Amino acid sequence: MPRNITFVAVAVLPLLLTACGTPQERCISRNTDEYRTISRLLAEVEGNLARGYAWEERQVVRDHLTQCRRVYRDKDGNAHVGYEPCWRDRIETERYRVPIDPAVEERKRANLSQRKEALSGRAAQVVQACKAAYPEEEQG
Incomplete structure (x- = not known):
């Protein structure tokens, strides 16, 4: 709309x-x-x-850098939670002009x-x- x-x-x-x-x-x-x-x-x-002109919209997939949760185990087998950078897809709505x-x-x-x-x-x-x-x- x-x-x-x-x-x-x-x-x-x-x-x-x-x-x-x-x-x-x-x-x-x-x-x-x-x-x-x-x-x-x-x-x-x-x-x-x-x-x-008119406006129309379209869905666009873009990558973005974010922090991802990572569970890892130490040498004793204990679980630890950490965060590391990772790429995720984000769907955005883009408006553009139409004649x-x-x-x-x-x-x-x-x-x-x-x-x-x-x-x-x-x-x-x-x-x-x-x-x-x-x-x-x-x-x-």
């Missing part, structure tokens, strides 16, 4: 909600999943257009905007229904 999301819609409050929230938060999160996904994709496309076709990204943005607009009315209804079904006391 891209780290540079620049677009945040104020109406996308459920993005901040987690599965371990209140019953109202869980209701909203569960019923606005598609709306939040479309919003996230739209933000990604708009970020790509603003930058002029985009602005015309394709514009079409994606138009389609995602249209889909988001279509879902926004239902998302607002769901939020109101969840608030009515699971009222929360005001904290203050």
